[in-house]
Amino acid sequence: MTCQDYKNLMMAYIDGELEAEAKKTFEEHLQSCKECSDEFKEFKQLKQHTDEIKFTEPEERIWEQYWQNVYNRTERATGWILFSIASILLLAYGGFKAIEAIIRDPSVGLILKAALLILIAGAAVLFVSVLRERIYFWKNDRYKDVRR
Amino acid sequence: MNGTDNQILQARSSAAMFETCVMKYMKDSYRIALGFCGNHQDALELSQEAFLKAYRSIRHLQNNDKFFPWFYQILRNLCFDYMRKKKTQAAQPLDEITSEKLMQNNFDPEAIAERNETKEIIWKAIGQLDEKHREIIILRHFLNQSYEQIAKNLFCSKGTVMSRLYYGRRQLKEILSTMKGGH
Structure with a gap:
């Protein structure tokens, strides 16, 4: 075994995760290797200091309200989804009706009508292009079926 | 994880069952987030956000015994994103x-x-x-x-x-x- 192997074992030794036999092997190595022995002392001290750090416990009311906060978030997220779907539908319907009214209105000039139609055609091309790209990437995403 | 998690997750869509799960892991979730972000307010926010994401995608969890490791992946990804946004000196x-x-x-x-x-x-x-x-x-x-x-x-x-x-x-x-x- 190299010193690097012993360094990984050093962590398990410090954390009390070593079996008796491996523990003995490690202790024997420490007696014969000054570098590992010095490093071991430093790591042991660091672990002790780090273990002493404990978090301040939040007030009890935080835990009492915790679930309610999570629940409120799930409820609001559902609300936002419904609101967004309805807004898109209403906007699409309103937009369609407005465009229809403009096209049928004889008082609106031909240039304005043509510009409006070109604008709609441009938006449609952009939409189809983005949608096609998304579908292509989704189909070729090697990780889409990865589940834990 | 144990049998309790199994029972909890058998009723995946049940808010009451998910509540039990949240109550069981909320403190661990908060402590992990605190270790990543270093302050109470953001830790609370991140840990709750992780539960919200977990609730939305719980159908992807195939092995009920692995709730916590699965949930932990969601939480750590949120914390990593947070760290990347905050990162300046560490780079x-x-x-x-x-x-x-x-x-x-x-x-x-x-x-x-x-x-x-x-x-x-x-x-x-x-x-x-x-x-x-x-x-x-x-x-x-x-x-x-x-x-x-x-x-x-x-x-x-x-x-x-x-x-x-x-x-x-x-x-x-x-x-x-x-x-x-x-x-």
């Missing part, structure tokens, strides 16, 4: 960072109990670790998880846990010596 090579800069991160000393100078310095130093090393320190020291539990949560071997702990603690030691060098 610099260690020798270019002064001790003053190291002490100026958003790791709030008030997050730790029975404060003293040593604890505050170590806490600030943890705030300078990169995400993988900080993660292993959090799981080992603040959640007091065994190597086996850590390996399960990180989907890796015990050998990888040992190795990451070694490099994590070594990085922590280097940051601490840079900090002390400035005093």
Whole structure:
């Protein structure tokens, strides 16, 4: 075994995760290797200091309200989804009706009508292009079926 | 995980059952987030956000016994995103960072109990670790998880846990010596 192997074992030794036999092997190595022995002392001290750090416990009311906060978030997220779907539908319907009214209105000039139609055609091309790209990437995403 | 998790998750769409799950893991979730972000408010926000995401995608969980490791992946990804947004000094090579800069991160000393100078310095130093090393320190020291539990949560071997702990603690030691060098 190299010193690097012993360094990984050093962590398990410090954390009390070593079996008796491996523990003995490690202790024997420490007696014969000054570098590992010095490093071991430093790591042991660091672990002790780090273990002493404990978090301040939040007030009890935080835990009492915790679930309610999570629940409120799930409820609001559902609300936002419904609101967004309805807004898109209403906007699409309103937009369609407005465009229809403009096209049928004889008082609106031909240039304005043509510009409006070109604008709609441009938006449609952009939409189809983005949608096609998304579908292509989704189909070729090697990780889409990865589940834990 | 245990039978309770199984029972909880059999009724996946039930808010009441999910509530039990949240109540069971909320403190661990908060502590993990606190270890990543270093302050109470953001930790609370991140941990709750993780539960919301978990609720939305619980259908993807195929093995009910693995609720916590699965949930942990959601939480850590949120915390990593948070860290990337906040990251400024950590991207610099260690020798270019002064001790003053190291002490100026958003790791709030008030997050730790029975404060003293040593604890505050170590806490600030943890705030300078990169995400993988900080993660292993959090799981080992603040959640007091065994190597086996850590390996399960990180989907890796015990050998990888040992190795990451070694490099994590070594990085922590280097940051601490840079900090002390400035005093």
